[in-house]
Amino acid sequence: MVALKLGMVGGGQGAFIGGVHRIAARIDGCFDLVAGAFSSDPARAHASAAELGIDADRSYADFNEMAKAEAARADGIDAVSIVTPNHLHGPIAEAFLAHDISVICDKPMTATLAQAESLVAAAEASKGRFFLTHNYTGYPMIRQARQMVAEGALGDIRIVDVNYLQDWLSEAPTEDNKQAKWRMDAAQSGGGAIGDIGTHAYNLACFVSRLRATSLSATLSSIVAGRSVDDDARITLQFNGGARGHIWASQVAIGNENNLTLAVYGTKGSLRWAQENPNVLLFTELGKASQIITRGGAAANSAAMAVTRIPAGHPEGYLEAFATLYREAADVILTKDLSGATIGIQDGLVGVRFVDACQRSSSNGATWIDLR
Amino acid sequence: MVALKLGMVGGGQGAFIGGVHRIAARIDGCFDLVAGAFSSDPARAHASAAELGIDADRSYADFNEMAKAEAARADGIDAVSIVTPNHLHGPIAEAFLAHDISVICDKPMTATLAQAESLVAAAEASKGRFFLTHNYTGYPMIRQARQMVAEGALGDIRIVDVNYLQDWLSEAPTEDNKQAKWRMDAAQSGGGAIGDIGTHAYNLACFVSRLRATSLSATLSSIVAGRSVDDDARITLQFNGGARGHIWASQVAIGNENNLTLAVYGTKGSLRWAQENPNVLLFTELGKASQIITRGGAAANSAAMAVTRIPAGHPEGYLEAFATLYREAADVILTKDLSGATIGIQDGLVGVRFVDACQRSSSNGATWIDLR
């Protein structure tokens, strides 16, 4: 396998998610990071590049310049990872797509619906591909669940319930908390908990159930005094086909680190999964003992095994799930085969519409918003 | 300790909760069951009485007759347990209270708000005491939680989240399922999941947090086709003091037997508890490792120890928690001291008002109902 050439925008010194993307890109050896605009601050950008072993002539301080220069090189990048605050995702993605360079973008896709719609148009006009890193979809047990639902193991879906609980914003963050700072600024983030983790929750609900909400009612709260964005979100959903759904996303639920849980209930059975111990999936058929399905174990199905690296009992984690998205992006870029489980531009649009609908609903007393 | 004399209405052959009450009444030796109207069917009533070792002259086929006869005896009962379908709770309780006999009544207090209000008046006019068996309040770790909240261990309460999930009504029950049958009939039950388990959830939320809802928005669903009462309920709550709450009660959540969970989040910490493994309580203070508090263990507080029978590591269960309510009822009857944690007539009224408000809200598109 020849590794693809990867660039990155954002993710310089002091950032969190950039490092995650870099490891994820490396794990399966599908990408070599060769270029970057790691910061909008030139000094920090070049220092970060040097630290990462990037050649100086491929370290940029401006993403437009980077897109143009890389597109002009014979050995230019095949894809770019975008790991900036949300409001920059759209403009940066468009800049690279304009040069037919594929984009691997952190979620949510954009900070506003207008940006999302503009980006969809840009993606349609480009030969580059667009991938959104809803990384929880990369867990083998999530793939297992998705396939089991599709095969009818649960019967007709009645209820999809997703909680995504954190506690790192239980108090007003200190001034120097870079991660918290831009997320607390609606202009940069487009929203609080609803955008940061609510979109993951909704994406996961749809990915596993293969359903989509037809309407929703949301209550977004700013529980910590003085906070301008939401830090707690409750969303009631109506799905196509009649299923009900509920999402609770909170960043002030003390004692929860990254407690994302999924439960899907059908007429014949149910599936339950928790991200903090992601290698197990609980499956119950009505009238039978619950079963513990394990990654790589006796009951793992083909969808799970396709993204499993090591034998059962040796836990794979967050970085491997993330790496699966990178590997699948590489496969699509190389083969043009879009039949897999990758999350793309339409999913991104669905996510931004979800945030927008939640904000409109909440502003109007949790009124129901039609999503069809 | 001299045991009090107990009667029972309902709970004959084939019933479930009657047997639970009888064991609960026996565990601490506070009550002797000496009389009963175990069924409205005289043959079944007397056969049940004989089986239970009740003297034939204290086996009744009619509760009014029983109230009158027992009140007239020198050795008449001190209290009566009511374990019939919900719509009979009110009339029966009133019959005994009219003779100043104390009442220990299963929940919900009544099937309708009118019945509840009538019963409150009857209780106020009686020298008998009224106790409602919201049995989950009897668990030592629930008492622990309640005391910790009162002492400020969590700071100001922000969120109370209670799920009560079962799966025994995931399909239409068979004809001979006596437990299911009357619960599916709104005239007898007063409601479906909302009355049967939703009231437990709301009572628990209030008991631990010492808060009360000022308003709510509810969606009650009948997920199984052809069902006339709700089997799935979602309630969003606003509490006095500003806390938010959420209750999810479902009887169609396959894989959940009696999965009642409580989480209380405050400004300083949180508590999490699950009924199916009730001897542990998870406590997290912001910025510290979570602690596993155990019944009888090193961190058990005085409220928990007061209702703990055996040392840590030897699990106490559902019947012991239930027995605690019986013991506390006996204490009140003997001492007239009402300062404890007993659940009484006002709590019962609050519960029926909750059901009523949920039904009104749900009928009006989940509109907010004021509870003040």
Place this chain on the structure above:
Amino acid sequence: MVALKLGMVGGGQGAFIGGVHRIAARIDGCFDLVAGAFSSDPARAHASAAELGIDADRSYADFNEMAKAEAARADGIDAVSIVTPNHLHGPIAEAFLAHDISVICDKPMTATLAQAESLVAAAEASKGRFFLTHNYTGYPMIRQARQMVAEGALGDIRIVDVNYLQDWLSEAPTEDNKQAKWRMDAAQSGGGAIGDIGTHAYNLACFVSRLRATSLSATLSSIVAGRSVDDDARITLQFNGGARGHIWASQVAIGNENNLTLAVYGTKGSLRWAQENPNVLLFTELGKASQIITRGGAAANSAAMAVTRIPAGHPEGYLEAFATLYREAADVILTKDLSGATIGIQDGLVGVRFVDACQRSSSNGATWIDLR
């Protein structure tokens, strides 16, 4: 059902296990406590009796006197519970058996092998029955496991592994710890951890597997400085039929309250159970997903259901398991049917021989002791 009349020796004020026996005797309504010699100290004996509502003329200060007096009464006791320190079990049991009064005795059966053999002879000569309260055998999931093993669900048994870990003796107990005091005195207890909890572990291994050790090698340690009895025991076992076994019993394993766990591994499958959450049993068939069998749940078998009081999801605990032994004792006394799962005089002898063999092995450098 008419309740049997029960007496008790030991279990006065300040004792632990006496109270447990009294609750266990009450739960199913099979016994009425009507007589007792609750202490060898007359003042304490009579004060305890009064507190328990025992008529003064049936409160005794001497067990021999009690046995004689009760045997002489028309309404004399049917059975006596013995809840004294271990070294008194044998003499007391013999006193009552001599009058054909059945005995329900706490474990271990006796403090010495000589006492055990004497008691076996006494039991054989009596019309009274002898029951030993290895209470963990009363858990429904243990009955489930025993039946599954008997039905061949595990194939041939290869390994039986039992751990019984506590921490309450991690330090030298304070002077006033009555429970610890007599247990630390070999003359009264007959041994430390090996007798107090090791016998439970071995009994459970045999009860579920229906195997018996043919030889063993043991290391008994006194880990806390200055302790004259063992507080940590490791025993390797060879069972009939070729299975291997291991028991670890410790009273100095900090963080373990009463952590008794059982695992049975066969050629086809395995079972795993933990006493602190006793309502679940993990069952794995080779090559399949593990199953969570629950008390009262869909996969509960007839042996488990026979000792289950309440529906799945409402936890039964230690006291209910203990009560099952009392109920079964009542059944045997009333029906003379010995075909059930009760633990009797021969099991008691097996247990005392186990302790004796462990002590001899450990004294000789963990040499193998033949038990056939």
Place this chain on the structure above:
Amino acid sequence: MVALKLGMVGGGQGAFIGGVHRIAARIDGCFDLVAGAFSSDPARAHASAAELGIDADRSYADFNEMAKAEAARADGIDAVSIVTPNHLHGPIAEAFLAHDISVICDKPMTATLAQAESLVAAAEASKGRFFLTHNYTGYPMIRQARQMVAEGALGDIRIVDVNYLQDWLSEAPTEDNKQAKWRMDAAQSGGGAIGDIGTHAYNLACFVSRLRATSLSATLSSIVAGRSVDDDARITLQFNGGARGHIWASQVAIGNENNLTLAVYGTKGSLRWAQENPNVLLFTELGKASQIITRGGAAANSAAMAVTRIPAGHPEGYLEAFATLYREAADVILTKDLSGATIGIQDGLVGVRFVDACQRSSSNGATWIDLR
């Protein structure tokens, strides 16, 4: 950071652990795989190399040739990973050490004690470094535990208990199971469960406790009929300083995938950890509630944080722990600083001596073997 150049011996098509080493080497970007002798079968070797993107001129069919050729190149490898069956570890390692090329070797170090002693001499004579991949030592919570023990959080260590349970060899493996085949051949493996997983267990016990066994008694069994190596091992240990230990390693414990658990009990507290959910560590101080320490969480110490890549609640797994060993090897090679937690030649010798002692003990009826 400039990546070091890495070669590999073994790990061609169809192998398991080779792929693990390659991912581990990549995760932190410390190594580039540039050469290999991936199989002793030339066709398979070169096909594997091509698949891995290795230049044809650096694909070798013979490890001696590879060591010589790479040593002669200006851009020759800095280190070689050895992922062959155990009996080849020693000769291969010596071949590279002879050319001062550092060695990263899978465990156990060698198949025989003679090979181990020869290798120790070779390592001492070389400028190359030797690293043994006891990968479980790379888990952050294991580093946390090790530091807590060193700091005295547990007081004096009393008991170290390690179980390593698997079930993949519960039946005789099929002919084409390459992983099982060589492990079942004592000439290639040097032993069964004792070498394959028992060494991990012992290494972990020593790594965390910083103790070493002074004597041991072992029983190695071949439970599956016809098996020539052990598949179940029980070892009782005496440590320096007076602590006791026990290891149970089994490959026939149905229902256990890779269930490695560690418990360390001291005079003041205990630590408990399980590899299948490795991001949590249970810590109990005598007389306090148990604490759940999490990787990256509030109570993580400096040793854990030093090997933590991503925030709390996003699980890191087996591959990250393995990668930590690669990163630390890179650090040592670059800096020559040996003060860290790396596992080296002396630990390897300790492990092989442990296997040898267990085999001698077991052959002599579990006699005690002195290890001093």
